[in-house]
Amino acid sequence: MLKKLRLGISAKLFIAIFSTCMLILIIMHWGVRLSFEHGFIDYIKRGNEQRISLLSDALAEQYQQHDNNWDFLRKDDRLVFRMLRSFEQNPDANNPFPPHGWRTMFWVLDQHYKVMVGPHSAPPADGPRHDIKTDSGHVVGWVVSAPVERLTRSTDINFDQQQRRTSWIIVGLAMLLAALVTWLMSRGLLAPVKRLVEGTHQLAAGDFASRVEVSSQDELGRLAQDFNRLAGTLEKNESMRRAFMADISHELRTPLAILRGELEALQDGVRKLTPQSIVSLQNEVATLTKLVDDLHQLSLSDEGALAYRKKNIDLAALLEMAAGAFRERYASRQMRLELHLPAFAAQFGDPDRLFQLFTNLIENSLRYSDAGGMLRITLVAAETGWRLRFDDTPPGVSAQHLQQIFERFFRTEASRSRASGGSGLGLAICQNIVEAHDGTISADHSDLGGLRIEVHFPG
Template sequence: MFTKLRIGITAKLFAAIFSTCLLVVATMHLGVRLSFEHGFIDYIKKGNEQRLVMLSDALSDQYEQHGNWDFLRHNNKLVFQILHSLEQNPDASTHLPPHGWRTPFWVIDQQYHVMIGPRGPIPPEGTRRNITTSDGHIVGWVIGSPPERLTRSADINFEQQQKRTSWIIVGLTMLLAALVTWLMSRGLLAPVKRLVEGTHRLAAGDFSSRVQASSRDELGRLGQDFNRLAGTLEKNESMRRAFMADISHELRTPLAILRGELEAIQDSVRQLTPASIVSLQGEVATLTKLVDDVHQLSLSDEGALAYRKCKTDLVPLLEVVASNFTSRFSAHGLTLTLRLPEQAPLFGDPDRLMQLMTNLIENSLRYTDAGGGLTISVSSQPGQRTVQFEDTPPGITDEQRQQIFARFYRAESSRNRASGGSGLGLAICQNIVEAHDGSIMADHADAGGVKITVHLPYHDN
């Protein structure tokens, strides 16, 4: 069986560039050869035409001196002496090519009798120059054979030498083109090979894979995008593992409590009383809240939460949410203060915005010491609405401020889960704000607590 030959991209690129070089060099060589051959023939033809004119003028002078052609008939030596003298003492304005005639010529009289020339027939397409006396009578002609091809051995040798030289140049050019093409193909495809190797490692689960992306061209930008993709995948994988660890940790505690309570009742260590039932219901409520928060977070991560945006107003929304917390704040010895304008129109989902405010107020209620309070204010800037939640101590450190919106993070690890919640509320808040194209950040409050600032875009139209 024959194995199908697989040609790599390096070989394909080399073949494409090298074949293009071959085509260019071959075309140039053919063009130069044709130009040389035709140019050399034209060069010889022009020289012969100049000699025909000069010879006809010289023979005209000789004819007037002798009165007839008897001095010339079959006197080849005289003709070549005349040509030699013309080449030795040419007219200053006439530049003849060297080495004399390249083609046969004939001298005929007015009766068309051949006086000088080969025995062969006179070509009808040959170049003809009149031999004219001073009174204008034509007494003969000088006819030159058209130089369709080279006949002299010196010219043929020169042409062959030029051909050999041109082929040597072509060979050296192709070797140079092959070397340059090979180096170019390797250099151009080096980033592609790095991307291929990086992609293979990434597909195998090695999310730490990175490629060198130092160039500023399209391949460089592709390498940068690959590194960003690998970084995102690595971060998501780390978050997934941390999320699963946190979920198992959060579920383990209430389940252990439930199991211990039920085993104690089953072994008659504890009696099934209304108090024990309330305790069990409390752990079930903790589990239910955790599952609900995880579900809400997963929906908001996927963008699956239903957002029905419309023209709404932040002021009445805050007033409704704050009224639901008034009694609870009083029971904890806390104050809830609203600093709201008359109206703060906004385009958004009223239900999700109320969920956002509820989570932020709930977070402040859980973590603010008794005797303090929470102040909510709304302000407007060009193109956005700003909502601030400022509470009193305890505050957070700079390190905690960077992690406060992380999943399952609690600013005070000593708090139990009953008071501290699932640690997913602020993560859900961040997703809701980003779904409204806004931003949320945490900072130190002037009163010593935490200041949560929410920026929501708003356009008058």
């Protein structure tokens, strides 16, 4: 079986534009032809009617000047042509005579229908006829002209053929020009599309580093920009996915290895089953449970699946509740917890998720600040909403790590133990909760020497 011919977008665009050009050319060709033929015939007809009208009036005047007798014309038949020449030398600007080659034959007849001037053939019965009248209204002759249609049928055939040949030559040249222009246009218009197609194929094949050149600011240019942004996002997501999987495997491998080693030691009798060994096993299980719970919370917040039940709440009261749950733990490490809050701070949000946000941030400062330090929580009104700051004491975070602390599994010190550093997912969950409330969260250096986490809630 023969495969169906599949035309590409370049061929389709070429055919569409070229067909449109051809249709317009053919319509214009026939329109100009019809307009020329009919308009030129009307032009000749009006010129001949004017000629025989002027000629009949002039002959009537001459007839009366020569004692109402046609002998002057029979003796000098060239008089008529001199009259016509005088008309041509003094033409009427509104009704010009047609060219010499397009004038019809004419006859001058007396009152007895005898030919006085004109060809030897009999005057046509269907030709235009104009009366020659005296001042008293008597008809003393006629000026008869051959029909314009007969002129066009006989003398116009060569001219018509010449015009047809010329017009078709023009059409042929126009077709070639249209084909060339259409081909160049189709190539120029589709060049960005072809680059996008090639880039899409590379992207579909897994080459997320693929980019296309942006050569214009029109719709195709904006599409190319969007393609590059999409490719950049996919490249970043792929890099994050690989790093995420590597981090998860690393985080899970260590506690599992410890559990396996201790269980094998108990099984082989190397270690005895004591309360201390049970506590060690429970600590590793707790570490795994915390990691799995954090991963679950992060996946829910990434998908927007966390249930947000927003209502009007008091941020100041919610912060006092969260801080109250940590006062004993802060006191156990000789750390101070200071609150600088207004009497009331109205906000529209989910109290449970915001409480989770505050506890994560307070927990983060407790883990990473040295003993004997402090955490200062400040809530102030901003131009649009509320501005919340968490300032703690050293150690701080280097400038190059400030924008990375919200990434998953990120720790400022690679050697930090899991007991103090946690899973590295708390701040990533905080960022998702803040963004779900249309807010922003950022990190900076604190004037206390440690880290400042700043959250802005819109009003």
